[in-house]
Amino acid sequence: MPQRITPARKTTAQRKRAAQLLAALHRRYPDARCALEASAPHELLIATILSAQATDASVNKATPALFKAFPTVAAFAAATPEAIEPFVRTINFWRNKSRAIVEAARALEQNFAGEVPRSMDALLTLRGVARKTANVVLGNAFGMQEGVVVDTHVARLAKRMQLTRHTDPVKVERDLMALFPPRSWCQLSHLLIAHGRAVCKARGASCANDPICRRFCSAARVVRA
Numbered sequence: 001m002p003q004r005i006t007p008a009r010k011t012t013a014q015r016k017r018a019a020q021l022l023a024a025l026h027r028r029y030p031d032a033r034c035a036l037e038a039s040a041p042h043e044l045l046i047a048t049i050l051s052a053q054a055t056d057a058s059v060n061k062a063t064p065a066l067f068k069a070f071p072t073v074a075a076f077a078a079a080t081p082e083a084i085e086p087f088v089r090t091i092n093f094w095r096n097k098s099r100a101i102v103e104a105a106r107a108l109e110q111n112f113a114g115e116v117p118r119s120m121d122a123l124l125t126l127r128g129v130a131r132k133t134a135n136v137v138l139g140n141a142f143g144m145q146e147g148v149v150v151d152t153h154v155a156r157l158a159k160r161m162q163l164t165r166h167t168d169p170v171k172v173e174r175d176l177m178a179l180f181p182p183r184s185w186c187q188l189s190h191l192l193i194a195h196g197r198a199v200c201k202a203r204g205a206s207c208a209n210d211p212i213c214r215r216f217c218s219a220a221r222v223v224r225a
Helices: 012-028 041-051 056-069 073-078 081-088 094-111 131-141 152-160 169-179 182-198 211-216 218-224
Strands: none
Touching: 012 169, 012 182, 012 211, 041 056, 041 073, 041 094, 041 131, 056 081, 073 094, 081 094, 131 169, 131 182, 152 169, 152 182, 169 182, 211 218
16 A cells, blocks of 8 residues: 555546535534544554554553553563453454554564654554554644545545545545645545434445435435436
């Protein structure tokens, strides 16, 4: 996966429509934020590794005890995967994720003085970290707008709201980066996720009765038809 993404080209009309959508989402979800609970950059990194193909709710149930048992990067680096496993057994792919957490922590200790790095390239060297995880950490822990987090909600809504024609996360991210100003990239993912969870769901969507969806979402038009 490429480390740097060049935004696609978009027309003025497309960017204007995107700005209208962003404003509508801001009004609807003024308090939208990262759902993962963490009090330090390394905790957010670990929580995000655990969240791959798992719900944020399941991660938030597991991490308080995990972070209490291993309160620092050094503690995670000194642990074994087998020591991590009992805390994360309720999360999908817990064995692989336990190994990823230990290896990532050891890399932080060995290569970054025990600190979570503040660059996309450096984060991508860590076990269990791809662009989505790196974007979560950079945007929410450090306020750095390197790209847009593309999870299942963001990918679904981006397609439905005609922000992209693609399903590949990298291509979806390219399109979103081209449509929205960089200062909005981190918050954009929170807003789309909030709307995807509340209204524009994969199943049981209530798009037809929602003003934002009626204006922007192709699923609403299908339902009405």
